[in-house]
Amino acid sequence: MGEGRRRLQRLTGGWGGLALQVGLVAVLVATAWWMGHNAEVNMQTRGVASGFEFLDRPAGFDITQTLVPYEPTDTHRRVFLVGALNTLLVAALGIAAATGLGLLAGVLRVSRNYLARTAATAYVELARNTPLPVQILVWYNLMLVAPPPKDALGIDGLIFLTNRGLYLPKPVFNAEGGIAFAAAGAAVVVGALLASWLKRRRTFTGHAPSPRWGWALALAGVVAALVATGNPTGFDLPHLEGWGFTGGVSLAPALTALWAALSFYTGGFIAEVVRGGLNAVSPGQGEAARSLGLDEGQALSLVVLPQAMRVIVPPLASQYLNLTKNSSLAVIIGYPDLVAVFAGTSLNQTGQAIETLALVMVFYLVISLSISAFMNWWNSRSAVWAVSR
Amino acid sequence: MSAPNNVSGRRRPRVSPFVWLRRNLFATPFDAVLTVGLTVLLAWGLWSALQWAVIDATWVGDSRAACEVRDGACWAIVTARWRQVVAGFYPEGHLWRVAAAGICLAMAVSPVVVRKGWSFALAPLGVVGAFAFLGGAGILPRVPTEYWGGVFLNFLIGVSGAVFALPLGILLALGRRSHLPIIKLLTVGFIEIVRGAPLITLLFMASVVLPLFTPTGVSLDKLTRALVVITLFESAYMAESIRGGLQAVPKGQAEAARALGLGPWRTTGLIVLPQALSVAIPAIVNTFIGLFKDTTLVYVIALLDVTGVMRQALADYSWQGLEAEAYVFIALVFWITCFAISRWSARLERTGGRLKEAR
Incomplete structure (x- = not known):
């Protein structure tokens, strides 16, 4: 028997394996054909034409919160964009807050202080063991019973919490704002490149300035870009005017509630990830670093954390993915995310159930696959570290 | 996943309550401040929760009006x-079927606890039984x-x-x-x-x-x-x-x-x-x-x-x-x-x- 033939046999698993696979494909193709046929008949009786032409038809409904300009006369394609941006907005806000909360709770869970440890444990168990939809409803109702604008909670002139939403100051930029942003971005890129080059030099030769100089350069560049163009010219502060607040950035009650709920829920899971990572590093590592003369901070940042990060990052990334997927629960309280406006309103208006849901699933799949790709990249990078040391 | 607790060979000696307090609550001045602050906060939080949920709560009544006498929760x-x-x-007269279905569901999860080969056959049986009781299976009213x-x-x-x-x-x-x-x-x-x-x-x-x-x-x-x-x-x-x-x-x-x-x-x-x-x-x-x-x-x-x-x-x-x-x-x-x-x-x-x- 030739080598090629043996390989072929291994690949197809012999006659049995071949028959199994061919049979499975045949069953799947037949089912798909049958379902496709049913769908065709059903859609004909309902008078719905399949295809994506509906994307260019005007949507005809308004959306309460949008990041890009949107009119009811805009197309369903625009609705998709608005919804996707709203999903990404609440996901980004949620990821930032959940990371902070999770990090704090995770560190407190291994704290020396018994009460801090217990309080953190109580939070984690509460967040992880109650359903997220219920948490979202609770936060939403808390927003609704928040005081009206005239008795708003908050720090005078900076941040206000009312039953109409959360109000924050907004930086104001002048005409050169765009240039300032571009210059600041360029400074960050150059600084990051310099830092990574310095780090590599240092690893290989042992003689190179600290990578921190790269980050210092980036910071200096950003400050210089802002100062040179005179930005931001000031802050637009929210203030009470008549019955409500004007000025600043306003987050609608639904967005605030969703943000709070997603952060609270995911924070509990992230706390466990952080605790797992810190526990995975043997205490001997920190002790050895101390006995080599590193101080407490150096031992943590140079020895313990890099090892903990290897354990923390992959599950952390999947928590970020979960948060993004969970933001689809927005539909419960009417925050206009992708699922609510596109798989909800657009679907109901056009009747294009298969097409809208397929597009929404592709959107989430792209996010999910990019996060998997990132995780694979990170894993291979940490593996290389482990070998080269 | 994590190593069992006693493998490391380090056995924790028993400590007196005073030493425990010192180590776990008042190790540093910062810890002491944290402890006192948290105690006040937790005590206040737990007490108000208890007051709302149990002490001042109304347990029975046929509308929310029945609860307006007291400040607490309206269970x-x-x-x-x-x-x-x-x-x-x-339907009210058939609630026993829900109870029977509940027993079937308990049977369906029992393999996770018993974990004998035969017990795994209980899982699908339990689920089918639960649906049969609830739906009627042609014998009981549907x-x-x-x-x-x-x-x-x-x-x-x-x-x-x-x-x-x-x-x-x-x-x-x-x-x-x-x-x-x-x-x-x-x-x-x-x-x-x-x-x-x-x-x-x-x-x-x-x-x-x-x-x-x-x-x-x-x-x-x-x-x-x-x-x-x-x-x-x-x-x-x-x-x-x-x-x-x-x-x-x-x-x-x-x-x-x-x-x-x-x-x-x-x-x-x-x-x-x-x-x-x-x-x-x-x-x-x-x-x-x-x-x-x-x-x-x-x-x-x-x-x-x-x-x-x-x-x-x-x-x-x-x-x-x-x-x-x-x-x-x-x-x-x-x-x-x-x-x-x-x-x-x-x-x-x-x-x-x-x-x-x-x-």
């Missing part, structure tokens, strides 16, 4: 509607699924979803590790697509797309459609938990089985899979907790689970404004169940999946 919204809360709108609901519906969906998803998950996990290219491609594709999508889009799919795919005139009821989707959804997550278990079985086990003359089917079924499942049980249980919490989502497609029932109560004029009580109650139901399961699963994890040493 009457739960007690006055306890039948809906537990079993939805199931009760359509629109009348099923309450906490019981969450348990029914959670348990039967898990029982159907587990074998499917095993097949998917084996398929993913198979060297047959088409099978591998199909299983990986299925797992990644399902895990990439939020459950809510899949539930929408169950309510609007699935009817398109069935022949005209044939319509599955809402609960069945939701169950199909939830089972498929969970099987993808189960597959990943089981894959972890399969990876933990040393390669030598399969090789030894093959060397003893077992074929590929028997190697997998008798040698690899039992070991893999034993390792994977904590992960499977955690997947189950996630699924059980997700069952509250079915109210989005208008099934009357406990969330749906409570929201219906809140929409009733005589109970309006009692959101806090309603949601705290739901949270408590899930918290108790999930916390108990997770504690039990953590214990399994610590003892490496062996129940004997856990006792």
Whole structure:
């Protein structure tokens, strides 16, 4: 028997394996054909034409919160964009807050202080063991019973919490704002490149300035870009005017509630990830670093954390993915995310159930696959570290 | 996962209460400040919660007016509607069938505790039994699924979803590790697509797309459609938990089985899979907790689970404004169940999946 033939046999698993696979494909193709046929008949009786032409038809409904300009006369394609941006907005806000909360709770869970440890444990168990939809409803109702604008909670002139939403100051930029942003971005890129080059030099030769100089350069560049163009010219502060607040950035009650709920829920899971990572590093590592003369901070940042990060990052990334997927629960309280406006309103208006849901699933799949790709990249990078040391 | 506690060989000496206090509460000045601050905050928080939920609470009544005498929680919204809360709108004279179905569900989850070969046959039997009691199975009067609901519906969906998803998950996990290219491609594709999508889009799919795919005139009821989707959804997550278990079985086990003359089917079924499942049980249980919490989502497609029932109560004029009580109650139901399961699963994890040493 030739080598090629043996390989072929291994690949197809012999006659049995071949028959199994061919049979499975045949069953799947037949089912798909049958379902496709049913769908065709059903859609004909309902008078719905399949295809994506509906994307260019005007949507005809308004959306309460949008990041890009949107009119009811805009197309369903625009609705998709608005919804996707709203999903990404609440996901980004949620990821930032959940990371902070999770990090704090995770560190407190291994704290020396018994009460801090217990309080953190109580939070984690509460967040992880109650359903997220219920948490979202609770936060939403808390927003609704928040005081009206005239008795708003908050720090005078900076941040206000009312039953109409959360109000924050907004930086104001002048005409050169765009240039300032571009210059600041360029400074960050150059600084990051310099830092990574310095780090590599240092690893290989042992003689190179600290990578921190790269980050210092980036910071200096950003400050210089802002100062040179005179930005931001000031802050637009929210203030009470008549019955409500004007000025600043306003987050609608639904967005605030969703943000709070997603952060609270995911924070509990992230706390466990952080605790797992810190526990995975043997205490001997920190002790050895101390006995080599590193101080407490150096031992943590140079020895313990890099090892903990290897354990923390992959599950952390999947928590970020979960948060993004969970933001689809927005539909419960009417925050206009992708699922609510596109798989909800657009679907109901056009009747294009298969097409809208397929597009929404592709959107989430792209996010999910990019996060998997990132995780694979990170894993291979940490593996290389482990070998080269 | 983590090493058992006593392996390190460092035994903690018993310490006096004073030393314990000093170490755990007042180690540094910062710790002392933190301790005092937290004590005040926690005591105040716990006391107000206790006052609201127990001391000043009203327990019975037939509308929210009955609760206006006292300041605390108005649990009457739960007690006055306890039948809906537990079993939805199931006909009053037939509630014993819900109880019988409950016993069947308990039987369906018993294999996780007993873990003998024969006990696994109980799982599908229990689920079928539960559906037979609830639906009537042609013997008892038929009760359509629109009348099923309450906490019981969450348990029914959670348990039967898990029982159907587990074998499917095993097949998917084996398929993913198979060297047959088409099978591998199909299983990986299925797992990644399902895990990439939020459950809510899949539930929408169950309510609007699935009817398109069935022949005209044939319509599955809402609960069945939701169950199909939830089972498929969970099987993808189960597959990943089981894959972890399969990876933990040393390669030598399969090789030894093959060397003893077992074929590929028997190697997998008798040698690899039992070991893999034993390792994977904590992960499977955690997947189950996630699924059980997700069952509250079915109210989005208008099934009357406990969330749906409570929201219906809140929409009733005589109970309006009692959101806090309603949601705290739901949270408590899930918290108790999930916390108990997770504690039990953590214990399994610590003892490496062996129940004997856990006792």
